[in-house]
Amino acid sequence: MHAQIVLFDGFDPLDVIAPYEVLCAGGAASGGAVSVELVSAEGPREVVSGTGGLVLRATAALDPGRAGLVLVPGASGRIGEPGEVPDQDAGAQVGEWRQDEFVPVLLGRTLTTELPALLTAAMENPEVTTATVCGGSLVLAMAGLLEGRHATTHHMGLDVLDATGVHAVSARVVDDGDLVTGAGVTSGLDLGLYLLEREVGPRIAHAVEALFAYERRGTVWHARGPVPVGF
Known part of the structure; x- marks a missing residue:
C-alpha cells in the first residue's frame, strides 16, 4: 500500500506526523x-504548518491515479497570509485567538487551490482509499465530497x-468503506494503526502498537449491525 499524505498551508503537524x-x-x-x-x-515545495511555523517538505504532487491511500490532515493556528510563517509571540498568546474560529477559515482556503479537484479524482478512483485526521474531513465536506457519507472529525x-x-459520527475512527476518518488530533495514531490492521494485517x-508503547483507543465505527435502542 502506498500512502500519500497531503500537505497544505496551515496544516496541523500532528495530524501528519502521527499517521x-x-x-x-x-x-x-x-x-x-x-x-x-x-x-x-x-x-514539491516547502509547506508551512499552522503551528509555530514548522515546515515540512512535500516531495511530489498528489497523484489521484495512484492506487493506495490518500490522507488529508486538518489545520491549526491563526489566520495569516497563505505560506506565512506565524509570529511566535502571537501564537503564544493563546487567549487572544480561538481554534474553533480560525480553523474553518484555514481549511476553507484549500478550496481556492487545486486540492479539491485532485481529491475528487482520488475519491472517484476505485483503487484509492481516502482517509482524514481531525479537520481533514471538513476539507472534503466543504468541497462537497462527503454528502450522504458517514464520517467524523x-x-x-x-x-x-x-x-x-x-452523517456525522462521534467516534474515534469511522470506517465507511473507501473513506476512513479520524476524530481529534491524536486520533491519527489510532487511524494509522487501524489502516495497518485493515490493509496489511x-x-x-x-x-507497531508495541513499538510505540501505545494502545489504540475506542471502537472503530461501521454502519453495520443492529441500531442501538435508547441511546
Missing part, C-alpha cells in the same frame, strides 16, 4: 508492504459536517 510514523513503521515491520510520502497539490466540527449533508498493527 506518517505509524505507516512508516508498518512498512518496516511488513518488509516494505507500506510506503509513505508527503505530497501537495502544487508539487474533531468534536468542535461535528456540526459543520452535519451542515454539509454528512493485525500482526503488523500489533507490532
Whole structure:
C-alpha cells in the first residue's frame, strides 16, 4: 500500500506526523508492504504548518491515479497570509485567538487551490482509499465530497459536517468503506494503526502498537449491525 499524505498551508503537524510514523513503521515491520510520502497539490515545495511555523517538505504532487491511500490532515493556528510563517509571540498568546474560529477559515482556503479537484479524482478512483485526521474531513465536506457519507472529525466540527449533508459520527475512527476518518488530533495514531490492521494485517498493527508503547483507543465505527435502542 502506498500512502500519500497531503500537505497544505496551515496544516496541523500532528495530524501528519502521527499517521506518517505509524505507516512508516508498518512498512518496516511488513518488509516494505507500506510506503509513505508527503505530497501537495502544487508539487514539491516547502509547506508551512499552522503551528509555530514548522515546515515540512512535500516531495511530489498528489497523484489521484495512484492506487493506495490518500490522507488529508486538518489545520491549526491563526489566520495569516497563505505560506506565512506565524509570529511566535502571537501564537503564544493563546487567549487572544480561538481554534474553533480560525480553523474553518484555514481549511476553507484549500478550496481556492487545486486540492479539491485532485481529491475528487482520488475519491472517484476505485483503487484509492481516502482517509482524514481531525479537520481533514471538513476539507472534503466543504468541497462537497462527503454528502450522504458517514464520517467524523474533531468534536468542535461535528456540526459543520452535519451542515454539509454528512452523517456525522462521534467516534474515534469511522470506517465507511473507501473513506476512513479520524476524530481529534491524536486520533491519527489510532487511524494509522487501524489502516495497518485493515490493509496489511493485525500482526503488523500489533507490532507497531508495541513499538510505540501505545494502545489504540475506542471502537472503530461501521454502519453495520443492529441500531442501538435508547441511546
